[in-house]
Amino acid sequence: MTAPLDPPKLGEPYLLTPGPLTTSYAVKEAMLRDWGSWDDDFRAMTRELRTRLLAMLGEGAGDFDCVPMQGSGTFAVEAMLASFIPRDGKALVLANGAYGKRSAQTMEYLGRDFVLVDKGDYLPPRGDEVAKILAEDPAITHVVAIHCETSSGILNPIEEISQATYAAGRKLLIDSMSAFGAIELKPSEIRYEALVSSANKCIEGVPGFGFVIARKAELEAAKGRSHSLSLDVHAQWANMAKTGQWRFTPPTHVVAAFLVALKAHEAEGGVAARGARYARNRDVMVAGMRELGFETLLNDRWLSPIIVTFFCPAHESFVFDRFYALMKDKGFITYPGKLTVVDSFRVGCIGQMDEHVMRKVVEAAAASLKEMGVDDARPPAIALEERAKLAA
Template identity: 75%
Template sequence: MAHDSGAAVTPKFSIADPPAGGEPYLLTPGPLTTSAGVKRAMLKDWGSWDGDFRAMTADLRRRLLAIAGDKDGTYDCVPLQGSGTFVVEAMLGSFLPPDGKALVLVNGAYGQRTVQTLGYLDRSYWVLDKGDYLPPRGAEVAAALDADPTITHVVLVHCETSSGILNPLQEIAEVVAAKGRKLLIDSMSAFGALPLDPQTVPYAAMVSSANKCIEGVPGFGFVIADKTEIEAAKGRSHSLSLDIHAQWAAMEKTGQWRFTPPTHVVAAFLQALREHEAEGGVAGRGARYAANCDTLVAGMRALGFETLLKDGWLSPIIVTFFNPAHPKFDFNRFYELLKAKGFIIYPGKLTVVDSFRIGCIGRLDTAVMHQLVVAVGEALNEMGVDDASPPSSAINERAKLVA
């Protein structure tokens, strides 16, 4: 039962805490499987103007700054209602001035969505597109910045979940800082499980959301930004509701959200933050996800599946697998068979080859991943698929693009 203060007992992670009521495990990049404690935290109603809820908001902001590694008070945290895309748009509209220009590093659907958003915002941009298989590298970014001195900002997706690729953030951040430009990071699916310390990865702003590696539920995102950047954003936003400076100024003055906050989601997120701390913070959470990924990849490869990415670029967040070439493999039936066995996976989001994705994040451990691999093998048998290897055309396409 949730306490009036918003506090709750935080058990260590245990596989003995499966989804309630026979729910399937969500092997997706968020929403994801949450703990029983996070679910229970949503059973109480909160007044959005009440002092207890204002204290919860302040606690949330402090805890996120601690995870971010803000040791000297240079940065601040601003939560914002809506999905992850809302807060990405808010970041772009607030921190990229109308006369600025962004270099957008693209290697998947979410980088492409950034480009689309900048088009809506009528901001200037240039795109470095690496396709689905490869990350942008520091030397390429340096060359692009040297070639166009009008570029003021670089925008990067930390973990591009359409392919599962983990981009070399520190390498790129160092180049951006050396060239005197500013870095904006979409760390939607990485913050909380992978290091993002501004002392070693300098950035102007980054964004993430409640229902990713902190293991909360959907309903809000948050920006962590240099306070000087927040102050400079006054009057810049294109939107009333997505104005980061206005949201920050209101919270600093009153402790309240400007518009109706997702109170139950905030309560759940605070419990998720306590569980994150109890697990060992970023290092502990990241280690569990990495073990999940290793177990998944080894098991799927043993069944004959092949990962889209080579090992060096696999992330511990989500893994993309090629669809089998076997004529009896049908993804929709595969999905339903796995769902019936207690696992919900994610369809692919690539344009070049047919694929599907399996997430490693959420309230999961290696025992769950072993169970999933067994279920995948059973599903293949039920479909009459005795060979899970991908079509040669997919392998050839990858070889051509990676070469």
């Protein structure tokens, strides 16, 4: 059973980004009331939030607990890395875009040992590569993987990465920032120690906190590891267990909005239904953009249902800033490219949007190209050559 979408009101544009994203009016409306962070009603909201998130894991959820953390998703990633990787541990960080590299940068700031595997913009890290590296370096204790790398749009093969990690007797930590809630991460099927995500991604809340879902054994072992007072996952977990409260001022309005989003997620049909809507959004939008001549950065095999990267046209009249402005005038905010060998831009598939909205996105893109005098949206030849070479 699915619930009808609640589209933007008050003339808001659609956010075609990986989050913050377009939220329902009901989510926005939930932020109109003030809450006391110490009050029993708010503590009950926090308890419900944690319970609902754990329920998304399905079988095996009883071994885990959920710890919300104030701040952006990156705050939660740093909290996970600092709390679950021992100070004398060593991480294998798998990168194929900006967010894997950010995890490596975080490890540098933490002063903890790591090795980085950088696959570039086009390709995912594979299980056999992970297995080889772990066999050659027994000092590695943890593998850090990005579930969906939104700088390119690659959905990484977490299952085979997990299999290689645990076959070698190591532990897996997952940055599922832009995937959790739309792509299954059932511990009964894919083993991991912890994952992180954020309120403003596939559950369609607003920015303000992230959350760590981790095995209780890992949470217990994390005591005293963190470099930070505010990012100490164990301390936050222990305090919530004791008092039901966040240690420091929580984003009360964001929590209220997130509960509305969680209930809408359940009404839509949960993770499977949310992921299916996003996948349909992607398929409709990609087919339409390709008809206009646009080419995707990735081959179909690796396209995620979260966000898609397109090469910018080679046409001399195409200027992305102008295209962006024209699309915004038509009610759609696109996303600049983050990494690629040539200029690119991204179109998100998540948020309060369905395939009917995505068809309007394609119509807006066609109209924008016409206004710019661009009659050919094909990318430079080097873009396709590079894609073919790296994907071979």
